[in-house]
């Protein structure tokens with residue numbers, strides 16, 4: 001009997017039951033380093049002044065490829081796709097170039113596209129990436145190890161690139177390389193984000209917003225110990241699959257990240273920065289973080305859907321949607 005009680009306790013602990021009891025209240029006790037008012041600091045950076053507090057988290061890996069001329073002075077792209085990809089995903093990148101990432105999709109709407117990569121240890125793959133980069137001019141590669149556990153570094157590499165090399169962009173779409181995106185619906189959305197899909201201006205970060213508890217179940221890939229994040233809820237976060245950021249929000253997120261302790265999950269990290277610079281994420285149901293089941297007509301208003309890691313499927317769905325006027 002005693003043994004049973006003990007193992008039951010161990011089991012509960014393993015399932016995170018006791019951990020939840022030790023969590024702090026998100027609404028009343030929240031603070032996350034660095035505990036300073038970020039807005040004045042962000043403004044100092046934007047104005048090119050020396051900040052009064054020293055940054056704690058700079059993305060200071062060097063760029064091997066940085067698409068210097070992607071957004072040359074007069075290009076003023078309306079949309080810049082910044083796509084997190086992984087080194088061997090050549091076929092996914094090619095499908096994106098031919099579908100939603102096509103820079104020439106609309107003759108009157110300038111768009112740009114880059115893929116974010118880290119580095120690996122296989123010289124053959126790197127050679128192929130060098131060729132791909134020479135051919136398409138859309139690879140931004142920074143010198144950190146390309147691994148999903150380094151996704152926050154990848155996101156930071158994208159913020160920095162966008163601020164320093166593409167500051168003429170109006171909206172930045174941060175997306176994964178396994179997404180379906182309707183370029184046409186994205187533009188409709190940007191024109192009127194608060195009322196989409198019906199036809200207001202544009203504060204913030206938009207995507208599918210969550211406000212959920214952290215995972216305390218030890219075997220989970222998303223397990224987080226109290227020492228790393230002690231609160232009972234995450235800050236409101238946009239699923240990292242795809243989200244849209246205005247130029248102003250981008251500047252706030254980029255400079256705000258300098259003063260936010262690195263966190264392993266990039267969607268939570270972005271949410272922490274957003275909270276600290278007082279940007280409210282906007283919820284829109286037409287960003288699907290799961291794979292919305294497909295039919296020719298069910299994708300009429302879809303802006304983004306997860307689950308398109310198969311390049312042929314992406315091409316066929318996107319082409320069909322384009323032909324019926326929804327992509």
Ligand SMILES: *[C@@H]1O[C@H](CO)[C@@H](O)[C@H](O)[C@H]1NC(C)=O
Nearest residue numbers: 055056057058059060061258
């Ligand atoms: C890079 O950033 C980290 C953390 O922000 C800092 O500790 C380190 O000193 C920086 N390195 C350089 C070369 O600036």
Ligand SMILES: *[C@@H]1O[C@H](CO)[C@@H](O)[C@H](O)[C@H]1NC(C)=O
Nearest residue numbers: 143144145146147149150153
């Ligand atoms: C993340 O990148 C850094 C820099 O390349 C590396 O030292 C570290 O091992 C990487 N982390 C993971 C989990 O791959």
